Amino acid sequence: MSVDTADAPRQGSGAAQEAARRRTFAVISHPDAGKSTLTEALALHSQAISSAGAVHGKGDRRGVTSDWMAMEQDRGISITSAALRIDYEGRVLNLLDTPGHADFSEDTYRVLSAVDCAIMLLDSAKGLEPQTLKLFDVCRARKMPVITFVNKWDRPGREPLELLDEIEQRIGLRPTPLNWPVGIAGDFRGLIDRRSDGQYTKLTRTPGGAKKALEEPMSAEEAAETEQEAWTQSQEEIELLEALGADFDVESFLAGESSPVLFGAALSNFGVGQLLEAVVNLAPAPAAKEDVEGKPREVGKPFSGQVFKMQANMDKNHRDRMAFVRVSSGRFERGMVLTHAETGRPFATKYTQAVFGSDRTTIEEAFPGDVIALVNAQALSVGDTLYDGPKVVFPPIPSFAPEHFAVARAVDAGKYKQFQRGIAQLDAEGVVQVLTSDVRGEQAPVLAAVGPLQFDVVRHRMAEEFRSPIEASPLEYSVARRTDEDSAPGLHSLSGAEVLRRRSDGELLVLVNNKWRLRVIERDHPELFMEALLAGGVEENA
Template sequence: MTATEVLAEAGRRRTFAVISHPDAGKSTLTEALALHAAAITSAGAVHGKGDRRGVTSDWMDMEQARGISITSAALRIDYSGRVLNLLDTPGHADFSEDTYRVLSAVDAAIMLLDSAKGLEAQTLKLFDVCRARKVPVITFVNKWDRPGREPLELLDEIEQRIGLRPTPVNWPVGIAGDFRGVVELGTGGEGREYVKYHRTPGGATKAEEERMDAEAAAKTEGGAWDQALEEIELLGEIGAQYDEESFLAGESSPVLFGAALPNFGVGELLGTLVDLAPSPGPKADEKGGERPVEAPFSGQVFKMQAGMDKAHRDRMAFVRVSSGRFERGMVLTHAATGRPFATKYTQQVFGSERTTVETAYPGDVIALVNAAALSVGDTLYEGPKVVFPPIPSFAPEHFAVARAKDAGRYKQFQRGIAQLDAEGVVQVLSSDVRGEQAPVLAAVGPLQFEVVQHRMAEEFKAPIELANLDYTLARRTTAEDGERLHALSGCEVLRRRSDGELLVLVHNKWRLRVIEREHPGLVMEPLLAGGVDTGE
């Protein structure tokens, strides 16, 4: 295939993540997008009702039981001549490290805001990461069919709190909780066509849309229409029109209003994504150069996952294609080892369903099966060597010692801990003092420990017991300073298995400040994630 053909295929791709604060409706929106793109025929709520199934992207038992997304999911959707690679992300802050890894594999993000809650803590953090990684953001104000805040108030909050200029491409008719429809503004802010929504039973199918001109809308909606027009005029006066340059630079965000559960405004969100989100571009390499899209194949592992197929217990590496054309069966080079890596078993994943991949292009996400040799952040390539920068680990805040309940299943214990570490489910720390039989698990949130216990018992048949440690901070240190720090009270030095880096665990920020004051020369560097300092 020629470079021109690769560029053309890359131009058809839109690879994006759905991110937000917990309970804002990410998984519900994921299904609604798939429904509108005709990828599925019936959407199910997070908690299935009646004979409706669970969320397509939530395939893990714990996800279906709890009604939250624990692990990110990759869904490919063909829509309007484009290929949409949708990466759903965990729905709980305890699993935000997985979200950060996903953001390394996308070209744009859809950020959900709850119409009643606006910007929340997790939303603010994710905006910071998107800004640091220069990921353009499209904002979808969700749940407008429920009581909420004034639309202008929400726009003002976005601009004042995070410095992102909101540029609405539609505007709601009817206050939050009395959602009639939207005025389509387009990217020039000049439109006045009204789209009125009609519910379908349970929101399981596409909402019915009735389009009408301004005169018909005024007769139908009365005062609600007049109020919407007044607010739109105000938007024009303050210059809130879409600007492509500022959007791609991460300085402004197109804003849409809707409701994912009844499928209101989802079709317009899809259209906005196709029209405005960028297609894949050159990817920066470790040396500061760039790998052009049309160069020979290259890709980076951004996620490892095992247990998706209970019948086979295989391990899958999710790879974002960065350049070139992928063909099943091609032999790639594993940059970390220099060894060849065969791609005989390559799949695409739609929730828990799999299909074999024959070809893929920049922006696509492929799943390599039985990829035991790969880890998160690894580069695979063909042709001229390239190594992409590693994906940073997140700063853990919870720590626990893991021990096997049954000493007779120690081999299964070792294998399970090693696999969960490679997948990034938790970070695994060790030291000569504690020994291999008592690794320290480091997590962003305590729910990660529940996932570890569940998978160790169900998947590896090696139940574990956890003993929490009284540490809340982790810092990077050196071998020389690690010995001095280990001798101080209130801290402990361990080695991260995944990369051999030394971390010093500290009881709390007050103890950290005392150590820094009394031992100013010791190295204790904050851990970074995607350019965002996660330290105190």
């Protein structure tokens, strides 16, 4: 039952109708495919911003809306995910930008647990890259619909039919182009809309790409006269697509079996408007979410939501801790007193905000599919459930299998309290996993990461935010497995292995030098329990 005794539990009155207006999606890609640039371009086309912040490339990224962290702006990469709420033509679009670099893929995985659809962004010259493949595996495991956007068509690249063939052959996803480029990659003339009797739109670059590209509709006759050989080639390619039956099918798209494909250039704002329309018209609205028992929590039920991300110090003036919650059901009203499922304790929501990059505004209500940011959420952690009315607990969000390990120590022993507070905060956010043991002690925790760049983030934030610079000394381990109390002493006594406890949940992990040593231990000590962790959203192969 609800802990808010002043009122009856808020029923989901109108929640189902409001959920139908929502589209909650993420952009996934390999690094440098143009993901943050596309995020800016989508915000520009929806009129959420007046000028794209990423149009000048990495040399001038301080204007980028989604990359708000100083380290992101300095390095020109996305390190943490960002949530952008956009109102567009009667719809509410919740766009979750994610890190593209493989070292931050765990943050991307958490974001994918909070969306209903993904935009898979491909570089026209490089096609499917390793990180794109890993992220698609996560989407496939979740049976998540995927819209493909082939980016950078204004630069030299590969043949469009070759890219479609690669998508189908390498990931088994049947591509169904919604539009088709006129002009080869690097000579981008315009786009043919395959769903509207071949309507052609000629595109003209705006100065610097800061504004929407100029679009000029043309008849087929005008296009043939203007574009000549490029038009003829595009018509031949479209005839081939029709012969192959590469037409959009909504059922196979929603089942994760096919992907609508669009071509464009985010930096020049070519084709971004068509992508935005595809998200609005094709991406699924929020649906019922299954709880830990496999029972669906319908969107019209009283409020429930799950924390998918923690972030501290977004506002340097207040040093707050913010929990990002995906609303799963019901209507949220600011000031509600919810129940924290993991502790059974009440959680007040007096300070609730909507986030647009680093800008924040107070939010009074939210509905399924929306992302709300709860301020001063010290009691919450990633994966926690909040609810009103009948109790619900959603499945936890798994952690990735770390592959890099380092011992953290405070440079200045006089700042040990700041050191403790900072390490605890970064652990709660999921920036790294923090492991401890009685042998090493609290003053020398082990940081466990998917990639080494995570250690750079920890060093930067510990020095800048918590005023406690650290040393992070690498350890000679590369494999982690889950173990139990019975097996821990035996594993800890073996050479090339060490047992530590995960600070966040108390789970025991055994760290091993390498996979060769792991196989030897498994062969010689079959009685000792070791279990694989998640890697890339699927079970790790030993």
